[in-house]
Every structure is written in C-alpha cells, then in structure tokens.
Amino acid sequence: MLTNKQKKYLRSLANSLDPIFQVGKGGGNDNLYKSISEALEARELIKVSVLRNCDEEKDEVATEIAAKTNAEIVQIIGNIIILYKESVDKKRIELPSH
Template identity: 65%
Template sequence: MLTGKQKRYLRALAHHLDPIFQVGKGGVNDHLIRHVQEAIEKRELMKISVLPNCMEERHEVAAEIAEKAGAELVQVIGKVIVLYKESKDHKQIDLVGMP
C-alpha cells in the first residue's frame, strides 16, 4: 500500500509519461492484462488511457487492471490511469529514499 507522499512522488514522475495502452470498447481482457504485466515489470510506472468508446466506468477499469496485474493504483485523472509496481529485475524508482 502506498502512502500519500509516495503517491504524490509517483504522480510527479508520471507527469511526463505518455499512455502506453488504451482500453476501448473491448474493455479489460486477459490479453491486455498480460501486456500490462510485462510492461510494468520493465517500467515500474505507466499510464493507460481509457477511450470514450469504453462502456465501463474508468474507476472500475482502473481498479480491475490494478488488481489483475498486481499493481498499485496511483491515480485516475480524466481518462488516464497511472499504475505502479516495483520491479524485481529492473528497479529504477526508490520509494524508501525518495526526496
């Protein structure tokens, strides 16, 4: 579980990132989850955009992706979801010694 300070720090780091994946009318499926898991292991922090044709509510989509991918939901702002998961092999973000 992330603290408020950690979330604020991660939001600042994610500000300049572009969304990697899009959730459209197909919604959340196993194919999307597998790709999110692979990408977040390498990046630790990522954005996903929810397209206007997605029938599900964006907060539900964010919670479902975070839970199934084993990631922490940092933020849902507008149609953009920010996720974080500590990498085992490609550690880049240090939440313990953050500024």
C-alpha cells in the same frame, strides 16, 4: 499500499509519461493484462488511457487492471490511469520512505 507521500512522488514522475495502453469498447482482456504486467515489470510506472467508447467506468477499469496485474493505482485523472508496481528484476524507482 502506497502512502500519500509516495503517490505524490509517483505522480510527479508520471507527468512526463505518455499513455502506452488504451482500453476501448471491449474493456480489458487477458492479453491486455499480460501486456500491462510486462510493461510494469520493465518500467514500474505507466499510464493507461481509457477511451470514450469504453463500456465500463474508468474507476472499474482501473480497479480491474490493478487486481489482475497486482499493481497499485497511483491516480485516475480524466481518462488516464497511472499505475505502479515495483519491478522484481529492473527496479528503477526509489520511493520516499513513510
């Protein structure tokens, strides 16, 4: 579980990122979750855009993606979800201590 201080730090890092995935009308699927999981392993911090035609609420989408990829939701702002997962092999982000 991320602390508020860690989330604030991750949000500042995410400012310069562009969304690399989009969730549309069909919502999430196994291929999407697999791709997001691989991207999190490579980058640790990503943004996912929830398109307007998505049938599910963005909170539900974020919770589902986080659960399927074992990631943490850093923030949901507008239609953008910021996700973090510590990389096993390519650790780049050093989180501030509690």
